[in-house]
């Protein structure tokens with residue numbers, strides 16, 4: 001399976017990176033292809049709401065920045081992993097920009113290949129996930145109808161084992 005991981009943490013050795021690395025290792029051990037983007041190191045602007053993509057653009061975003069790499073990867077991805085720290089009760093702004101830019105590629109429907117989704121979240125306090133989970137459940141599982149492989153947080157003492165278990169079952 002081809003898996004696209006979007007890491008929205010700017011900390012290369014942070015909690016989100018640890019979850020991403022655990023997942024990548026376990027999924028690759030099962031012969032899945034895992035492509036990771038550290039979106040904080042990319043030049044990705046927010047959506048302009050110009051609607052070019054839903055008109056003349058025919059699904060193509062008018063902005064030409066590093067989001068092009070993610071659009072290309074998305075075309076044949078079968079699983080999407082959204083990984084981010086919690087900043088002020090939501091995912092980091094860097095990953096939010098990427099999700100908003102999905103407007104051209106995942107709205108109103110996702111590419112036919114995309115079937116599964118998972119989320120890795122990291123925060124200082126352990127009751128901070130409601131906002132991020134609301135958007136995951138509403139937009140990716142509910143609206144797009146993707147199969148959820150779970151939401152994993154750094155406050156779960158067994159998170160490493162649980163992520164490995166999820167990857168092994170893919």
Ligand SMILES: Cc1cc2nc3c(=O)[nH]c(=O)nc-3n(C[C@H](O)[C@H](O)[C@H](O)COP(=O)(O)O)c2cc1C
Nearest residue numbers: 009011014015016085086087088089122123124125
């Ligand atoms: C700008 C900013 C906002 C944050 N807001 C919250 C917050 O609202 N709630 C919380 O529990 N932690 C908050 N934190 C802490 C991070 O979520 C926490 O340190 C997280 O584990 C960092 O993940 P990382 O190591 O993957 O970068 C914030 C950190 C930063 C830098």
